[in-house]
Ligand SMILES: O=P(O)(O)O[C@@H]1C[C@H](O)[C@@H](CO)O1
């Protein structure tokens with residue numbers, strides 16, 4: 163079985179965490195950002211910060227992975243109120259999937275309307291290069307195929323419907339906005355779009371697995387994001403996600419390449435500035451409520 167599966171937090175637990183946060187800060191964020199491995203610098207862009215260590219937030223899990231600081235940062239990004247997870251949770255850390263995705267429900271209950279998720283991923287598409295930024299247009303949920311979906315268990319209609327649609331998971335207007343902003347900033351040569359595949363990790367893929375995932379239609383492979391997207395969509399938030407291609411997935415038995423977390427963090431450092439500018443410019447142009 164999966165760790166403590168079906169022991170999700172109740173609506174009241176989530177409400178209590180959200181109310182605790184709202185009582186400590188006057189910031190009322192409309193945009194929630196999740197920083198991927200090595201991409202925590204996004205949170206440093208926020209002005210007038212109110213910072214919470216995950217260990218101090220009721221019900222919150224702890225970050226255990228290098229490159230995930232473990233702080234929830236409230237503030238403004240070019241005048242727009244935002245909240246940023248500087249560090250996320252992964253299945254391989256041993257957390258049940260409902261705990262991995264808990265912050266999405268907290269986002270919803272504090273008033274977030276749009277979620278921007280980032281991750282580090284291995285490139286399967288042979289046209290991709292290390293340092294490319296891939297706008298996620300769709301996903302393959304491998305743990306979901308095995309029955310590990312964050313919505314397993316009783317459904318609370320106060321969050322969303324029993325059977326949420328996922329064919330529109332990634333907001334098309336926001337994908338277009340990212341393309342437009344990226345092009346304006348001169349990032350066109352490293353901006354891509356594609357399908358992200360999530361696996362449980364923590365081991366990186368074998369050569370045969372990479373070949374299989376590529377044949378199945380995945381352009382990039384990683385260990386996060388999809389679970390958060392499912393929960394965010396279930397409770398009606400608008401979602402945009404991108405992958406930084408931090409390494410090329412090894413597809414060839416003659417290759418000497420070996421995936422490793424150091425390379426992942428290093429590529430994050432090298433692209434941090436552009437990624438931050440892309441996301442912050444997008445945030446200034448996102449409309450709310452009527453999705454203008
Ligand atoms: O949180 P993300 O998806 O960015 O982290 C990726 C997947 C693993 O946690 C780690 C592997 O280097 O990076």
Ligand SMILES: Nc1nc2[nH]cnc2c(=O)[nH]1
Pocket residue numbers: 282283284285361363365366367383384385408409410411421426
């Ligand atoms: N599963 C997986 N996750 C990653 N995160 C960053 N690079 C990779 C990769 O190659 N595979």
